[in-house]
């Protein structure tokens with residue numbers, strides 16, 4: 001086991017249309033990049049081909065600090081995948097990034113799975129590398145500040 | 146569209162635990178449609194349209210050929226997964242009749258998971274890409290997990306207790322005890338059993354989650370004029386709408402109005418079309434994929450303020466016939482069967498007809514306005530209001 005969750009879950013690969021490749025490439029370099037419109041400068045996530053505000057196709061990728069606040073959370077008990085069969089409870093958080101127009105990303109909350117989960121708690125990103133895996137990949141996890 | 150279409154007949158197969166149906170899915174669909182024809186007292190030859198949802202595998206053209214109908218005039222599938230189309234299929238069928246595109250449309254759903262695999266399981270492959278690549282590697286892969294995140298935020302925002310979810314679950318189980326067709330008939334649930342049951346994902350215990358079942362259900366809609374010639378008390382479609390608010394489908398949980406069940410714009414359109422208000426509604430069936438979705442959907446349909454949820458969602462208040470807000474009166478998805486909500490739609494019709502296993506009392510004037518809410522938290526969602534003949538001349542007309 002090399003990460004927060006047991007090995008054996010499906011691992012992320014860039015979409016075949018290339019839409020989110022810059023995101024995954026940046027995570028491998030300990031950087032968080034998200035989509036930002038080059039026309040209206042609005043942030044958006046998840047990955048899209050068009051800006052939902054100004055409908056520009058000119059979407060760029062911009063780096064942001066991996067800091068946010070817990071927007072919502074859940075403690076998972078029932079294993080819905082064989083790899084998690086004996087894993088025990090774990091925590092998934094939905095993290096809001098106020099510095100990026102409040103877009104949200106999903107990750108795990110590191111630490112005791114029975115810790116108190118409080119909406120609004122500031123959290124910092126932790127890049128969880130799986131460099132020996134084939135294919136290699138990086139997840140963005142979160143830790144309470 | 147108000148009052149243009151009416152229910153001719155309803156039909157359902159035996160409801161099975163998932164994987165246990167003794168007949169294939171397509172045959173189950175045929176059996177439900179034939180049962181609905183018999184209930185309506187019409188020949189299958191009269192059918193000229195089919196409406197389904199959730200990527201139903203039973204294709205309209207296959208049904209039309211198998212049933213030997215004269216002419217297929219209407220074949221429509223509501224986009225979206227889960228039960229979001231359980232009222233949308235009725236809306237599409239009613240729209241076809243109201244606009245003259247077809248005269249006799251079946252809204253149906255058929256499910257045989259033994260034949261085709263289960264819901265609620267994570268993907269069994271080595272890699273994942275697209276929007277799911279941003280959730281699945283973190284263990285977020287089942288519907289329960291997708292929706293618990295929304296419900297936790299809603300309960301936090303409005304101070305809702307676990308007891309509200311428990312009441313929704315207990316009401317469905319209790320209503321199933323007088324419904325011999327329910328899969329949980331003879332299997333009552335106590336508050337203690339609920340409290341001690343295992344978590345699936347907080348705040349959902351196992352009893353907050355729908356079953357998975359095999360079976361089929363069908364509703365035949367015709368014009369109001371044609372329905373007047375048929376056997377049953379006419380049950381009109383007063384309003385039926387679907388949709389969702391701004392960017393509900395934004396990937397990776399980026400719906401701007403996140404702590405909702407997607408009905409914030411749908412419910413007002415439903416009331417406007419039906420010409421009724423929440424106070425006019427006699428009884429509600431609200432699709433339980435998970436109890437938390439029922440909680441939010443009932444709030445968004447205007448039956449209670451979110452801050453009142455702890456007082457509103459009590460078992461006594463949700464039970465037929467004495468509660469102020471009888472809910473899921475046949476046992477619903479939790480305890481009757483999970484027909485992706487079409488069973489709840491049929492129960493809404495039974496309440497108007499006076500044939501529910503937990504019929505609201507005639508002493509109360511019977512049921513004139515009956516609502517079904519479909520697929521909270523997915524997109525698009527849908528809901529429908531059925532009315533008795535009294536509503537056609539009465540309230541809001």
Ligand SMILES: [Zn+2]
Nearest residue numbers: 037040051054
């Ligand atoms: Zn823009």
